[in-house]
Amino acid sequence: MSRSCFPQYSVFTGTAPISSLERFINHSRKYCVRLVRRTLLVLLLPFTANATELSLSIADVVAPDFSARGITLLLPASGSADLRITELHVQRRSLLDVRIHCAAFALSTASVSCHGGSLAQLPGMLVQFDYRFDTASWQVSAQLRNVPGKQLASLLPPDMPPANLPLPGQGALTGTLRVSGNASAVDAFDADMQLTDIGFSDASGLHAAEKLHGTVKLAATRKAALWAWQGHIAWQSGEIFWQPLYLRGGHRISASGSLDGASLKVEQAVVDLPETGRVQFSALWDMKQGALAECAAHGSDLALEKLFTDYAKPFLDKGALAESHVYGHADADWQYRNGATQSLRLVLRDAGIADEGQRFALLGVNSEIDWQADAPRSASIAFAGGALLGVPLGAGQWAVQMRSMDFSVAQAALPILDGKLELRDFRLHREGAAWQWQFGASLSRVSMEQFSQAAGWPKMLGSLAWRIPKVSYDGNEINIDGALLFNVFDGTVVATQLKLVNPFGRAPRLSGNLNMRELDLDLLTHTFSFGNMQGRIDADVNNLELQDWQPARFDARIFSSAGNYPRKISQKAVQNISALGGAGAVAAIQRSYLRFFENFGYERIGWSCVLRSSVCTMGGVDGGDSGAYTIIKGGGIPAITVMGYNRNVSWNELITRLKRVTQGNMQAIVK
Amino acid sequence: MRALIKFFIALFALTAALNAFAAADLEVNTPGINAIKQSMQARHAQLAAHYSSGAVGLTADGMIALRDAGAVPLAQRQAVNALVAAENNDRNALYAEIANANGHPEWQGEIRSTFAQRWIQRAQSGWWVQSGGAWKQK
Numbered sequence: 001m002s003r004s005c006f007p008q009y010s011v012f013t014g015t016a017p018i019s020s021l022e023r024f025i026n027h028s029r030k031y032c033v034r035l036v037r038r039t040l041l042v043l044l045l046p047f048t049a050n051a052t053e054l055s056l057s058i059a060d061v062v063a064p065d066f067s068a069r070g071i072t073l074l075l076p077a078s079g080s081a082d083l084r085i086t087e088l089h090v091q092r093r094s095l096l097d098v099r100i101h102c103a104a105f106a107l108s109t110a111s112v113s114c115h116g117g118s119l120a121q122l123p124g125m126l127v128q129f130d131y132r133f134d135t136a137s138w139q140v141s142a143q144l145r146n147v148p149g150k151q152l153a154s155l156l157p158p159d160m161p162p163a164n165l166p167l168p169g170q171g172a173l174t175g176t177l178r179v180s181g182n183a184s185a186v187d188a189f190d191a192d193m194q195l196t197d198i199g200f201s202d203a204s205g206l207h208a209a210e211k212l213h214g215t216v217k218l219a220a221t222r223k224a225a226l227w228a229w230q231g232h233i234a235w236q237s238g239e240i241f242w243q244p245l246y247l248r249g250g251h252r253i254s255a256s257g258s259l260d261g262a263s264l265k266v267e268q269a270v271v272d273l274p275e276t277g278r279v280q281f282s283a284l285w286d287m288k289q290g291a292l293a294e295c296a297a298h299g300s301d302l303a304l305e306k307l308f309t310d311y312a313k314p315f316l317d318k319g320a321l322a323e324s325h326v327y328g329h330a331d332a333d334w335q336y337r338n339g340a341t342q343s344l345r346l347v348l349r350d351a352g353i354a355d356e357g358q359r360f361a362l363l364g365v366n367s368e369i370d371w372q373a374d375a376p377r378s379a380s381i382a383f384a385g386g387a388l389l390g391v392p393l394g395a396g397q398w399a400v401q402m403r404s405m406d407f408s409v410a411q412a413a414l415p416i417l418d419g420k421l422e423l424r425d426f427r428l429h430r431e432g433a434a435w436q437w438q439f440g441a442s443l444s445r446v447s448m449e450q451f452s453q454a455a456g457w458p459k460m461l462g463s464l465a466w467r468i469p470k471v472s473y474d475g476n477e478i479n480i481d482g483a484l485l486f487n488v489f490d491g492t493v494v495a496t497q498l499k500l501v502n503p504f505g506r507a508p509r510l511s512g513n514l515n516m517r518e519l520d521l522d523l524l525t526h527t528f529s530f531g532n533m534q535g536r537i538d539a540d541v542n543n544l545e546l547q548d549w550q551p552a553r554f555d556a557r558i559f560s561s562a563g564n565y566p567r568k569i570s571q572k573a574v575q576n577i578s579a580l581g582g583a584g585a586v587a588a589i590q591r592s593y594l595r596f597f598e599n600f601g602y603e604r605i606g607w608s609c610v611l612r613s614s615v616c617t618m619g620g621v622d623g624g625d626s627g628a629y630t631i632i633k634g635g636g637i638p639a640i641t642v643m644g645y646n647r648n649v650s651w652n653e654l655i656t657r658l659k660r661v662t663q664g665n666m667q668a669i670v671k
Numbered sequence: 672m673r674a675l676i677k678f679f680i681a682l683f684a685l686t687a688a689l690n691a692f693a694a695a696d697l698e699v700n701t702p703g704i705n706a707i708k709q710s711m712q713a714r715h716a717q718l719a720a721h722y723s724s725g726a727v728g729l730t731a732d733g734m735i736a737l738r739d740a741g742a743v744p745l746a747q748r749q750a751v752n753a754l755v756a757a758e759n760n761d762r763n764a765l766y767a768e769i770a771n772a773n774g775h776p777e778w779q780g781e782i783r784s785t786f787a788q789r790w791i792q793r794a795q796s797g798w799w800v801q802s803g804g805a806w807k808q809k
Contacts, residue, residue, distance in 0.1 A: 205740030205748070239745050246749040314749060506710055506764050507703035547703030547768075614700060 081105030081114065095121065110134060122147055124172075136183035146172040149198055166207055171198030175215075187222040198238070212238035213249065220259075230256035244314035250274030263287055276310070277302040295336040304328050304351055327352040328365065344371045354387075362386040364395075369402075376403045391416060391454045405430040417454065419446030419465070434475030442467040448488055458662075460527050462488040477501045480512075489527075491519035491536070507548045514541040518561045528662045531573030536561035537605065551651065557608040559621075568599045569632065569640065576661040577631060577642055580654065601636025607644075614651045620644055695782060699772040707765045714758055721751055728799035728806055733766065733787035734759045738799055738806055762786075 054075040061068045070086025085098040103116030110133060117127035124145040131138040144152075149168030175193035179186055193216045201208035213236045220229035237249035255269035264285040271279045281297035308326035316322035328351030335342040346369045354361035364384025370377055379400045386393040394415025401408045409426040426439040445463045452460040469482040480498040487493075498512035521533040538561045545553040560567070606621030620629030626647070634641040718735070721727040726742035727735055735758050743751050766786065770779040791800045796809050 201741060205743070206737075208741070208745055208748075210745050241740075241745050241748045244749060244752060246746065502764075506761055507706045507768060509703060547701055548706035550702030550705075552701050552703065 075105065079104055079106070100127070122151055137180070138182070139178065139180035141176060141178040143176050144173050144193070146174055146196070148172050149200075166200040166202040168198050168200045170200075170210075171212065172196045173198070185222070189218070189220045191216065191218045193217075206241070206243040209240040210238060212240070214238070225260055227259040228256075229259060230254075245311070246314070247310065248274070261287075263293065273302075273307070273311075275303060275306045277307075291339075292336065295334070297332070297334045299330075299332045301329050301331060301349075304330055321355075323356045325354050325356070327354075327363070340373060342373050345369070346371075358387070358390060360386070360388055362393075369400075371402050373404055376401065378402065388416070390456060391451065393421075416443070417446050417450045419444045431475070436472070436474050438470060438472035440468060440470050445487075458527050460488065461523050462490060464488065473503070478503050489519040489523045492517050493519075509552075510544075510546040510549070512544055514539075514544060516540070518563075525573060530662055531576050532568075532570040532599075533573050534566050534568040535602075535605070536563070536565050551611055554609075554611050556611070557606075559606045560604045567602050567635070569602055570599050571595070571597060574600065574632075574640055574642060579661050580657050597638050600638050600640035601634070602632045602640065603635030604633045605631065606633075607631050609654075611651055616649050616651050616654055618644060618647050618649065695769075695773050695775070695778050695785075697769060697782065697785065699769060701768065701772045703768045704765065704772060707761050707768060711758065711761050711765070714754060714761075717754055718758065721754075722795070722798045725799050725808070726751060727755060728801060729787075729790050729794055731787055731791075731801045731804075733783045733790065734762055736801075 054073075056073045056075075058071040058073075061071065067089045068085050068087070070084070072082075072084045074082040074084070076082075081102040083098075083100040083102075086096070088095045088098050097120070099120035100114075101118050101120075102114035103118075104114070106113045106115075111131055112133075113128075113130040115128050117129070119125060119127065122144075124147040126143040126145075127140065128142075129138065129140045149171045152173060153167035153169075173193050173195060175191070177193070178188070178190040180188045195212050195214050195216065198212040199208075199210045215234045216231070217233075218229065218231040220227050222228075232254045233252065235249050235251045239249070240247050250272075251274060252272040253269060255266050257264065257266040257268075259265070264287060266281065266283040266285075269281050269283070271281070273279060277299055279297055279299040279302070281295060283292065283296075284294040285291075286293040304326045305328075308324075313322060329349045330351060331345075331347040333343070333345040335344075346367070348365050348367045348369070351365040352361070352363035353365075354363070362383050363386055365381060366383075367379060367381040369379040369381070371379075379402060380397060381400055382395075382397040384395050396412065396414055398409050398412045401410070406427070406429040408428070409423065412423045412426065414421040414423065421441060421443050424440040424442075426437070428435065428437040430436070443464065443466050445465045448460045448462040448464050451464050452458060465487050466484045467482075468480055468484055471478065471480050473479075478500040480495075482496075484495040484498065485492060486495070493514060493516045496513050496515070498510070501509040501511075516537075516539040518536045518538065521535045521537055524537070525531060525533045537558060539556065539558045541554050541556045543553060543555050544551070604621050608619040609616040611617075618629070619625065620631050620643075621633050622630060629644050629647070630641060631644050632640065632642040718727060721743065722729075724739075724742045726737065726739050728738040730736050735755055737752060737755050740748050740751070766779050766783045767776070769782050770776050791802075791809075794800050794809050798809050799806050800809055801807075
């Protein structure tokens with residue numbers, strides 16, 4: 001090391017022990033790396049009448065990442081010392097007019113120390129440092145009393161803290177900081193800080209905190225390249241937004257572990273989550289990869305509601321789960337290794353899930369699930385009840401086979417109202433990023449009366465029963481293979497080629513065909529208070545497409561069923577059918593002699609509607625595509641024939657008219 | 672004469688090319704589009720204040736983005752994030768549905784850019800819009 005790397009001194013005076021000063025400077029020279037001397041001035045010596053004072057001025061000290069200009073060390077005879085640096089640059093940070101005052105400054109052949117030191121820039125901070133020449137060991141400690149976090153942050157080098165972590169912009173710190181080391185490195189660090197109203201934010205505002213109150217204790221000691229640390233954080237109040245999490249005070253964490261250049265190890269940690277419970281974990285963080293290498297976590301009797309809302313839901317940005325509430329309590333054991341979950345053991349106690357849209361709910365779930373990534377397992381899941389599309393489900397118990405990310409249930413029953421939904425070969429598995437599922441199902445006879453009430457529909461009679469060979473979901477579409485058969489209104493409704501695209505999106509699209517046979521008109525008209533009709537009717541609704549559960553397209557046709565049965569229609573029903581064509585048609589009937597009859601006979605009913613672009617193009621019994629059409633062809637005595645005149649009507653208008661009619665707002669005006 | 676024929680052929684080709692997309696009916700109405708529009712209208716009441724404050728801006732690709740989270744109180748940042756995500760889901764669905772309703776799913780890209788210009792044109796003064804990759808206040 002060349003001599004020129006250290007500022008030279010040449011003149012000294014006063015009462016300071018010269019040999020120790022010399023030794024101090026010589027010693028420091030050993031550790032100077034590449035200081036470049038610019039100028040050296042040593043001045044001197046104003047002796048006063050009754051005090052001896054040494055003043056040492058060093059003009060510039062320049063080194064990579066470090067420079068100081070205008071350094072003055074003033075050593076009054078009182079034992080104190082004043083160090084003044086006009087301009088200090090550490091890495092890319094600059095400080096002007098740095099003044100350090102040591103109440104007690106001692107310099108001996110063995111050591112140099114400054115006790116009761118204060119910095120003009122940080123009025124609330126008392127600094128102390130000791131340095132031993134023989135061992136080159138040093139210790140710096142600081143006592144902070146309401147030191148603004150902002151000022152403290154300004155002293156940190158620009159690459160601290162790492163990973164662009166935001167620094168405090170508001171608030172103050174009180175407590176002690178102690179750092180010690182030797183010539184080569186820092187070997188101990190100790191902090192015990194109380195945070196008052198601390199706030200920070202990064203430039204994007206996505207990592208920010210306000211009004212943080214709490215205590216932070218951290219102690220770390222180094223042995224060779226390994227740091228052993230233990231810390232305790234009690235976060236009492238305030239709020240943090242760390243995209244996408246938003247958390248409030250009440251958290252506590254105690255942890256200990258080690259740190260080497262490559263990884264951060266948490267040997268054991270205990271975290272208290274407010275209103276949730278206590279989680280213990282150990283973890284290994286790979287600092288080079290910036291990823292979790294290993295983790296084992298355990299929680300007992302965790303309150304699932306808060307756990308899900310605060311810590312899981314923010315990560316789910318769409319889908320039904322993101323709009324759900326979770327209830328109950330659980331014990332959990334989680335093992336993570338090699339970039340994947342190795343095992344998860346869950347004990348659910350009275351747990352439940354319900355989505356905000358009231359589409360599904362499963363409540364009172366009790367189960368012990370012991371899932372392993374590399375071994376098949378089975379679990380028994382018992383539940384007390386639930387709901388599906390507003391229809392209540394009864395209690396049940398399912399045996400689930402688990403094989404990695406493949407879950408299956410061979411057979412399961414789900415009680416629905418007075419019937420039962422039986423599932424067969426249910427399978428849920430993950431293909432790439434998407435979850436897919438499929439099952440076969442049959443519904444044993446459910447009373448239509450109860451079902452329609454539960455679903456909020458008009459009260460319908462009859463029963464509901466169907467059997468589906470296979471329902472499957474590929475991550476985007478739900479497909480139903482085979483036919484759904486409903487037994488309603490003493491007839492049958494068969495739904496085929498049903499497909500539901502984007503089921504969990506804003507506008508789910510359902511397509512398929514509905515074919516109804518021999519529906520009892522008496523039951524049907526009774527249900528929808530349409531006036532009475534007797535007879536049987538077939539209906540086909542083909543090429544049906546519902547968007548957001550509203551018809552967007554279909555080819556519909558209603559026609560009298562084949563066979564012999566009584567065919568009668570009441571005057572009110574005639575009026576109502578006519579009213580669908582507009583008010584004029586109703587008036588025409590009311591003016592005629594037909595008003596004297598309660599019921600009429602008919603031979604055939606036929607009506608069709610082709611819906612395209614919100615317009616329904618209608619036709620009657622005999623087809624044809626222009627002019628008037630026959631909706632009801634009269635027969636018997638007294639007979640009535642109802643004609644339609646307008647072939648095109650807006651779908652919304654037709655629905656409005658139908659609602660008016662079925663809600664009974666239609667007053668019969670008999671003149 | 673040949674020049675005249677060429678001119679007409681060129682004119683026809685140009686008109687046809689323009690019509691290929693000009694035929695897209697952006698006001699087309701289906702129940703699906705209605706559902707998305709209603710959802711967006713309901714959300715707009717919540718978003719309007721954030722457009723005005725500059726927290727949320729309109730992007731050049733027909734979406735919205737959180738441009739200055741600092742303009743939102745800390746406790747509401749998560750909710751605003753969720754609003755932005757939900758609005759963008761709806762916007763993506765809207766462009767796809769309009770393309771579908773026109774019978775041309777492949778027009779989605781053009782429909783999106785037409786809407787992007789429209790949203791930005793209709794933005795109130797003071798709102799932030801993206802232009803040429805940078806944010807500008809209208």
